[in-house]
Amino acid sequence: MTRCSSRIAASVASLTLVVAAPAAACPSCALATEVRTRFWADDFGYHLAVAALPFLLILAVCWRLERAAGRDEVREMRS
Amino acid sequence: MISSHRAPLISAGILLGTGLGGFVDGILLHQILQWHNMLSSVKPVTDLVTMKYNMLWDGLFHAFTWLMVSLGLWRLWRAGKRPDVPWSSRTLIGAMILGWGLFNFIEGAVDHQILGIHHVHPGEAQLAWDIGFLVFGLSQVAAGLALLQLARSERAPREAFELVPPA
Numbered sequence: 001m002t003r004c005s006s007r008i009a010a011s012v013a014s015l016t017l018v019v020a021a022p023a024a025a026c027p028s029c030a031l032a033t034e035v036r037t038r039f040w041a042d043d044f045g046y047h048l049a050v051a052a053l054p055f056l057l058i059l060a061v062c063w064r065l066e067r068a069a070g071r072d073e074v075r076e077m078r079s
Numbered sequence: 080m081i082s083s084h085r086a087p088l089i090s091a092g093i094l095l096g097t098g099l100g101g102f103v104d105g106i107l108l109h110q111i112l113q114w115h116n117m118l119s120s121v122k123p124v125t126d127l128v129t130m131k132y133n134m135l136w137d138g139l140f141h142a143f144t145w146l147m148v149s150l151g152l153w154r155l156w157r158a159g160k161r162p163d164v165p166w167s168s169r170t171l172i173g174a175m176i177l178g179w180g181l182f183n184f185i186e187g188a189v190d191h192q193i194l195g196i197h198h199v200h201p202g203e204a205q206l207a208w209d210i211g212f213l214v215f216g217l218s219q220v221a222a223g224l225a226l227l228q229l230a231r232s233e234r235a236p237r238e239a240f241e242l243v244p245p246a
Contacts, residue, residue: 031127031128031131032131034128035128035131035132035135036135038128038132039132039135039136042122047118047121047136047196048139050189050190050194050196051117051136051139051140051143052143053185053189054182054185054186054189054190055097055101055143055144055146055147055182057185058093058094058097058147058178058181058182058185059094059147059150061093061181062090062093062094062154065086065089065090065093066086066087066090068086069084069086069087073084
């Protein structure tokens with residue numbers, strides 16, 4: 001039990017080091033922060049909607065296609 | 080043109096074609112050739128910040144294409160479980176070409192022509208490139224529909240094969 005918990009503690013410590021060390025020494029962190037700030041500030045919702053629009057339109061086509069097919073099948077089963 | 084039993088396979092093919100076509104666009108035009116990025120006409124790449132900004136939006140674009148491929152696989156898996164769906168390669172490939180063409184046409188019309196958030200090959204001849212992209216998309220739609228039309232005769236449901244007793 002003690003051995004197991006010490007292994008878990010060692011794993012957590014090494015994981016913390018792995019995550020924290022590059023963040024502390026990150027040469028382009030300021031740059032990344034600036035990019036992220038711009039990303040959220042510059043009409044994020046609008047650009048996201050624009051990027052998603054072609055995909056949403058095609059999803060709508062497929063949804064209508066499957067819905068129409070489902071209706072046909074029900075009609076076929078009833079007749 | 081689309082019988083109700085083929086619809087699940089066609090729907091899966093359209094989603095797969097859209098996702099894989101989007102990956103062609105993202106990998107070939109955004110990354111390998113570096114002709115444009117998702118928002119390169121809104122935020123032209125002039126320094127490292129604008130480059131990373133566009134990379135972030137390219138990442139979101141790829142996330143959407145990944146979602147479409149995943150949805151397509153899920154629909155294909157569901158279609159595969161239905162014995163009444165004719166398992167036709169022509170239907171699947173035709174639907175995939177149709178999906179890719181639909182994506183190119185819609186993305187070209189919305190992003191390049193109407194909103195102008197990026198262009199295929201920015202520069203003096205960008206309009207020609209954009210129109211060429213639309214024509215390519217439309218020709219893919221036509222080819223996909225033609226292949227689906229050809230596959231209409233392949234209606235044998237799989238249960239017909241499964242009923243054959245083993246030798």
